[in-house]
Amino acid sequence: MSGELDLPRDRYSSDNYEQIIRILEEKLTSLQAETESLRKELNYYKSELEKLLSPPLVEATILDIIDNEHVIVKSTSGPNLVVTVSNEINTKTLEVGQLVALNQRGSTIVKVLPNREEPFVKSMEIIERPDVKYTEIGGLSQQIHEIREVIELPLKEPELFREMGIQPPKGVLLYGPPGTGKTLLAKAVASESNATFIHIVASEFAQKFVGEGARVVREVFELAREKSPSIVFIDEIDAIGAKRVDLGTSGEREIQRTMMQLLAELDGFQPLDNVKIIAATNRIDILDPALLRPGRFDRIIEISLPNFEGRKDIFNIYLSKMKVAIDEIDLDYLSRQTDGLSGADIKNICTEAGYFAIRNNEREIHMRHFIAAINKIKGNKKQGEYKDREEKYT
Numbered sequence: 001m002s003g004e005l006d007l008p009r010d011r012y013s014s015d016n017y018e019q020i021i022r023i024l025e026e027k028l029t030s031l032q033a034e035t036e037s038l039r040k041e042l043n044y045y046k047s048e049l050e051k052l053l054s055p056p057l058v059e060a061t062i063l064d065i066i067d068n069e070h071v072i073v074k075s076t077s078g079p080n081l082v083v084t085v086s087n088e089i090n091t092k093t094l095e096v097g098q099l100v101a102l103n104q105r106g107s108t109i110v111k112v113l114p115n116r117e118e119p120f121v122k123s124m125e126i127i128e129r130p131d132v133k134y135t136e137i138g139g140l141s142q143q144i145h146e147i148r149e150v151i152e153l154p155l156k157e158p159e160l161f162r163e164m165g166i167q168p169p170k171g172v173l174l175y176g177p178p179g180t181g182k183t184l185l186a187k188a189v190a191s192e193s194n195a196t197f198i199h200i201v202a203s204e205f206a207q208k209f210v211g212e213g214a215r216v217v218r219e220v221f222e223l224a225r226e227k228s229p230s231i232v233f234i235d236e237i238d239a240i241g242a243k244r245v246d247l248g249t250s251g252e253r254e255i256q257r258t259m260m261q262l263l264a265e266l267d268g269f270q271p272l273d274n275v276k277i278i279a280a281t282n283r284i285d286i287l288d289p290a291l292l293r294p295g296r297f298d299r300i301i302e303i304s305l306p307n308f309e310g311r312k313d314i315f316n317i318y319l320s321k322m323k324v325a326i327d328e329i330d331l332d333y334l335s336r337q338t339d340g341l342s343g344a345d346i347k348n349i350c351t352e353a354g355y356f357a358i359r360n361n362e363r364e365i366h367m368r369h370f371i372a373a374i375n376k377i378k379g380n381k382k383q384g385e386y387k388d389r390e391e392k393y394t
Contacts, residue, residue: 055104059113062098065091071109073100085109130187130197137188138317139310139343140181143301147172147185150299151276152193155229158274169298170266171277173237173291175284176303179344182280185303186233189278196227202239205258213240213258221265221275228274237279243288259288266296305342311335314343318350324365337374349373 060073063080068091074080085091086108094100099113134144154161154168161168174182190197200220205213224230240259266277279297281287291297306314312335319329338346352373357365 057101132187138313139306171297173297174280179342180303196230214261217261234279238281
């Protein structure tokens with residue numbers, strides 16, 4: 001018949017149809033999987049869009065529970081509020097001090113938030129203990145004995161104090177010139193004891209917003225209680241513990257509020273609470289008398305500049321770690337020439353002596369290097385005073 005295609009019949013055999021059907025089925029399966037993937041992606045972006053468009057919630061702390069429907073909360077963005085509770089929340093599960101989320105208008109509790117640790121406060125806990133031993137501290141044998149009695153012994157053997165009927169001091173205040181070993185002594189306590197060590201510089205208590213400093217103090221001591229036995233070391237406590245004045249700026253008043261919170265926390269501890277406080281300062285003369293009264297920092301330990309024997313001990317400690325020409329080192333002379341210097345100065349002298357040897361391409365540190373280092377550290381302009389002694393070891 002004209003106009004009709006003359007196609008071979010075997011082209012449309014049953015095998016070919018089955019092959020075409022299989023290809024179409026595979027393609028359909030692939031399209032269904034792709035549709036499901038796109039549907040999931042669409043739902044994801046819808047949920048993200050809802051999150052972006054949803055109003056923020058307000059964090060608050062429960063102060064009191066009035067009844068099954070009303071609660072008093074302290075909002076982070078304003079004053080105390082009396083709010084209602086969403087029907088989705090069981091009022092019986094609410095507790096004073098819990099964190100909750102309020103809706104945008106701040107009139108209803110819509111979610112109970114989990115308790116969390118303040119990252120700023122948590123970072124104060126020393127996880128890896130300082131590698132400092134009492135044997136590495138020179139010239140402070142009496143102070144080490146005292147701080148071990150006051151800090152370590154009550155933590156390790158509290159039953160001994162109960163048996164004797166005495167109460168050990170709550171806290172220890174270390175005072176003295178800079179570089180005498182106050183912080184080093186606190187690090188040794190952290191290293192030698194099995195207690196959790198929390199280190200904070202007092203200036204970190206000074207926060208930007210009103211009430212934040214007091215909150216940080218409170219949370220530091222809450223962390224100390226949770227991690228007990230623990231030691232709280234407050235360095236440079238004069239930053240918040242200076243004598244109070246009647247007049248001052250708003251910043252000074254905030255510092256005073258922070259100190260009042262610190263005093264309250266010190267008063268709240270029992271001597272055998274397994275929490276001990278060590279504070280350090282260079283200026284004990286400016287501290288508020290309220291900090292120094294009995295019941296707070298009961299033991300006050302002076303960390304003074306090392307004497308002749310103390311300086312020899314410090315030199316011995318650092319020289320034991322250095323490659324020196326030990327036969328020519330005169331410790332008595334070094335100790336005499338460093339009168340009035342601190343332990344930190346002596347450490348600096350030993351470091352500078354090493355640099356003098358390195359500059360001269362020498363593989364050993366000699367006496368002349370120490371003398372040159374003393375001249376540099378002391379800033380002594382009378383270089384000729386040591387010239388004869390220096391030439392002896394040249």
